[in-house]
Amino acid sequence: MSDISNLPNSKKIVLKSRPDGDPKVGDFDVIEETAKAPDDGEVLIEVQALGVGAWIRTTLNETAFHGSTPIGGTLPSMGIGKVLISKSDKLKEGDIVSGPLSAQSFATMSGTFFTKVVNPEIDPFTQIGVLGVSTGLTAYFGIYEVGQVKAGDIVLVSGAAGGVGMIACQLAKLKGAKVIGIAGGKEKCEILVNEIGVDAAIDYKNQDIDEQIKLYAKDGIDLFFDNVGGEILDIALDNIRDRARVIICGAISQYSHHDDVDGPSLYLRLAEKYAKMEGFTVMHFKDRYEEAYKELLDLYNQEKLKVPFHIEEGIESFPLALQKLFTGGNTGKLMVKI
């Protein structure tokens, strides 16, 4: 389709009002309008699938390090789509691309924002949930590069049943570490043990986290990969052993009050244990995406990476999906099929 006289109708999810606490469906509006015709350098993309990640919440504040979504602005989201019209030298019609499509069914944006998917035969959910920048690549750089995980390490992962967490657990296992995952609810814990292959899962909703960590790691943990923050971070710090590494990947428990974050009150354990806490964002590794994608693809093709997906249907479901993410209503990488 390169007929710009017959542009499709596009639905987009915009920010109605800044959420007070966790995001709720009522904080967003669905707007329908004709997709914009691409200018020179731009492409019109039909969105196939979008990832729903906790980082989106951080953009809903007025100041935010991932950038702030203005009132009335379309919610950001990374996704996969197909180029319908290209006025960019970089992409051609029919290309499958990944990138910051935003929460909408059709996107007209600069072609430079997008990467052509080299394996278009792989479904969009796997592209987002396993090989995506904010899932597989984040886990890859966090566990291997920042965490420097090695055989024999006792690794604790919070948010272990989430998109990044599940891959982090598996990458650590692949290096020979013992992995303990923390997740909310019996079902998620069973998936972690039976499908993801962790050595132990802790159900933070029904178990005493501290007691359980001590049960599985009586001499303490070597590496904590944190996606949650808050109380769980403090409990983990209380269980580190000498020279432990605490990797700050995310802090979903804190994103809804980003201006008043609970700092880890047990941070002095770092001094007691000659330990370190290191943070990162995947963007710090953007020059190495290709290398990580290739390695993850190899692992996926060898069936060494399994990721359960939680898929919601239709762009209109995006606000509810985001709300679910913050109430723990998803198991596995949460995505929206458009």
Add this chain to the structure above:
Amino acid sequence: MSDISNLPNSKKIVLKSRPDGDPKVGDFDVIEETAKAPDDGEVLIEVQALGVGAWIRTTLNETAFHGSTPIGGTLPSMGIGKVLISKSDKLKEGDIVSGPLSAQSFATMSGTFFTKVVNPEIDPFTQIGVLGVSTGLTAYFGIYEVGQVKAGDIVLVSGAAGGVGMIACQLAKLKGAKVIGIAGGKEKCEILVNEIGVDAAIDYKNQDIDEQIKLYAKDGIDLFFDNVGGEILDIALDNIRDRARVIICGAISQYSHHDDVDGPSLYLRLAEKYAKMEGFTVMHFKDRYEEAYKELLDLYNQEKLKVPFHIEEGIESFPLALQKLFTGGNTGKLMVKI
């Protein structure tokens, strides 16, 4: 003196009640009693000088990682003394020793706790204030080993006019870093600039710390060496640049409420900046004390290390000295001359 029939009277400072907040003179008692005769393996030491460090406060709680001082127990302190009677193979009468003498004028303890001072011609205040485990050695391992300071780094030091801070500033300068020190009051800041040689000093009592950091380090800081914690740690985190190192050496602002520490609410800056926060205690480097002592002694002999001392007289002044440490009443390493 090896006549145990004529043992000296010893005064010791004991904990009367656990301080509520900062330590006050009234939390301690002075007790006088005849020094205990040494048993086999023990030595009787005449204490010459004692260091007064913030870590002492952490032992005044019921649970504490440096060990807890019981009610009625003698306060811990590192110091220098002279062996009067030795029943230890390790030490002989007349030896000058350093070690955990505790806040008392005479100490009878196992000889294994003490190290013979290899340069007894150097006065006890320099031994404690420059070459001591909880001063020079702490700064040495913190700045060189944990901090890996290098030429061109912009280094921020809190508690810069304290015992560890002053040496940390100088060691960083010696490696070619630009050093900004934070201290309380104009006098301390002048000493930092004029005697210690920092590039800039920030008076936290009279200046806006954040504004001043931005003035001297507009692109952010590479290394923060923290002895204070609390608000200053958060302000520093707000000013780190990519790949910064935050070294947790101490947290004097938090020791008086050690069970309810203010964690750094801006710890997510570590993720935004791919930065790390690493803690240590000098005890983690105990196998390397000799190497550090030698290097510090060389620097001292070359007059490359200057440390102003704040000396209180008499063991009875120990409680007041400790109180002063927490109200910022000292400039330079606080010690008690016995």
